[in-house]
Amino acid sequence: MKSGPEKTLADHYFDRLAKAGPAIGLEFEGVTEVPEGRAKNADERKREEAARLAPLASESILILLDERGKNFTSRQLSERIGQWRDAGERRVVVAIGGPDGHPEELRSKADLCLSFGALTWPHQLVRIMLAEQLYRVATILSGHPYHRD
Template sequence: MRVHLCAVGRLRSGPERELIADYVQRFDRTGRPLGLGPLVEHEVENKKNAGMGAEADLLARAVPAGAVLVTLDERGKLLTSPEFAAQLARWRDGGRQDVAFVIGGADGIDPSLRAKADFPMSFGAMVWPHMLVRVMLAEQLYRAANILSGGPYHRA
């Protein structure tokens, strides 16, 4: 199952980019034997600053047809890391070819796109900077692959 990280904004060089690159590499290495991956990033830019609606349109175009649409939003479902791993496995085992994780811009995800989500997910009630959410998601994807592989990274 291919994994897509669809996000508003371009992440340039810096600590966040380095962390994401590391976790993406780890995920791809651990996930491929499990039928997970590759992880592909899709960055969209709202160059005209036309608001959340325009960002939603750009994000929707980045999501592959037929993909499970997961929105990262503080109103979404809270999962433990093992629950997240199990959910990924259910989608994969259910024959889904793609899962797309959508991260909005500074103002979040437009309600029109949130309404289309198959699975709204949250990293907690706090609002996180969208660039950090990418890092957190990349780490959790790697952790999920490690849990599914029986690896030692996750110690619960």
């Protein structure tokens, strides 16, 4: 993500998550960008991107952001992440799909396919929304009043 207001805002929430998370057992390791596939057709590009993601997602809980995924409330997402944490899972990878989305093979392996709605969102905005939701998860799990139902 290029420098600019979108990156600044996403980094703001990731920084808040990094500060709030450790007290409740959530460590933020950072953001890793996987280059977009360069194949000539969408299926090949999705496979290329999934292959690049595979090493990051191995031995991790994998959450795919996908318009066909489940619509969770913030509280439902925090409960799910809290359950994984309480079960001893130490690593969660959240993958934002490229312009072509995720291949079905990866979707079937994911622990959760999550949607931010049926609308198509620019990658920069999705990263901001994801960062804020992960921070919100940390505040919900800690009992902080940031989130209001």
